Amino acid sequence: MNMDYITIAMAKGRLAEKAIALLEKAGIDCSELKVETRKLILKDESSGIRFVMVKPVDVPTYVEYGAADMGIVGKDVLMEADVDCYEMLDLGFGFCRMVVAGPREVTGRYFVDKRVATKYPRIAERYFKEKGENVEIIKLNGSVELAPILGLSEVIVDIVETGKTLKENGLVVLDEIFSSSARLIVNRASLKVKSQPIKNIIARLRGAIN
Numbered sequence: 001m002n003m004d005y006i007t008i009a010m011a012k013g014r015l016a017e018k019a020i021a022l023l024e025k026a027g028i029d030c031s032e033l034k035v036e037t038r039k040l041i042l043k044d045e046s047s048g049i050r051f052v053m054v055k056p057v058d059v060p061t062y063v064e065y066g067a068a069d070m071g072i073v074g075k076d077v078l079m080e081a082d083v084d085c086y087e088m089l090d091l092g093f094g095f096c097r098m099v100v101a102g103p104r105e106v107t108g109r110y111f112v113d114k115r116v117a118t119k120y121p122r123i124a125e126r127y128f129k130e131k132g133e134n135v136e137i138i139k140l141n142g143s144v145e146l147a148p149i150l151g152l153s154e155v156i157v158d159i160v161e162t163g164k165t166l167k168e169n170g171l172v173v174l175d176e177i178f179s180s181s182a183r184l185i186v187n188r189a190s191l192k193v194k195s196q197p198i199k200n201i202i203a204r205l206r207g208a209i210n
């Protein structure tokens with residue numbers, strides 16, 4: 001754990017732009033984050049914050065182990081990671097839904113003995129277990145909508161935002177599992193050891209959320 005800086009793990013990709021906009025609205029200087037660079041650690045001495053840029057799926061890991069004090073990540077990734085850290089704020093962006101989807105012909109909501117393709121095997125497993133339906137989960141890393149088209153699986157568990165990807169691939173939502181948005185997570189020990197600066201950042205972010 002670094003004692004001088006508060007380290008924030010930022011998800012590269014889709015969430016980054018809105019996360020930076022929110023941090024700036026909260027009065028945190030993010031100019032370093034907007035410069036084209038391959039540096040993975042970006043420090044801002046004035047605020048005492050350093051940002052580490054990581055893959056979304058790795059944000060919970062950095063925070064759970066205390067390599068980062070805080071992190072910004074989608075609830076979907078957080079649910080899948082199932083890590084031991086505090087979820088402090090719903091940041092109010094990155095809205096999407098976790099759903100079960102499949103071809104229109106898949107009737108009803110019973111998926112017993114079906115194959116389910118997903119980037120989120122734990123979420124899918126928990127969901128079907130709670131329903132008492134035994135399914136086979138097939139882990140993919142992207143383009144999940146392809147699976148039912150090619151017969152790799154009958155249904156998928158994936159994120160839907162506009163519904164464009166499902167529609168253009170002839171799939172429909174069969175059931176909704178939960179709604180997701182970006183969250184602020186905090187390492188348990190950091191919240192005790194660096195209580196003041198962390199609470200200050202949380203308060204500023206809370207004030208900046210729409």
Ligand SMILES: Nc1ncnc2c1ncn2[C@@H]1O[C@H](COP(=O)(O)OP(=O)(O)OP(=O)(O)O)[C@@H](O)[C@H]1O
Pocket residue numbers: 011012013014015055056057073074075076077094095096142159160161162180181182
């Ligand atoms: N189509 C979408 N619309 C809105 N939010 C989304 C959408 N897809 C994903 N998200 C949210 O944005 C987060 C980051 O998505 P992003 O596509 O940047 O990363 P990823 O697909 O998890 O990672 P990778 O870069 O490894 O493919 C997701 O965890 C989710 O919370």
Ligand SMILES: O=P(O)(O)OC[C@H]1O[C@H](OP(=O)(O)OP(=O)(O)O)[C@H](O)[C@@H]1O
Pocket residue numbers: 141142143144145158159160161162163164165166
């Ligand atoms: O409802 P929509 O607005 O169409 O968005 C949903 C799509 O966005 C995400 O994919 P992403 O772009 O991250 O691609 P990948 O899953 O293939 O990495 C998600 O996995 C869906 O495929």
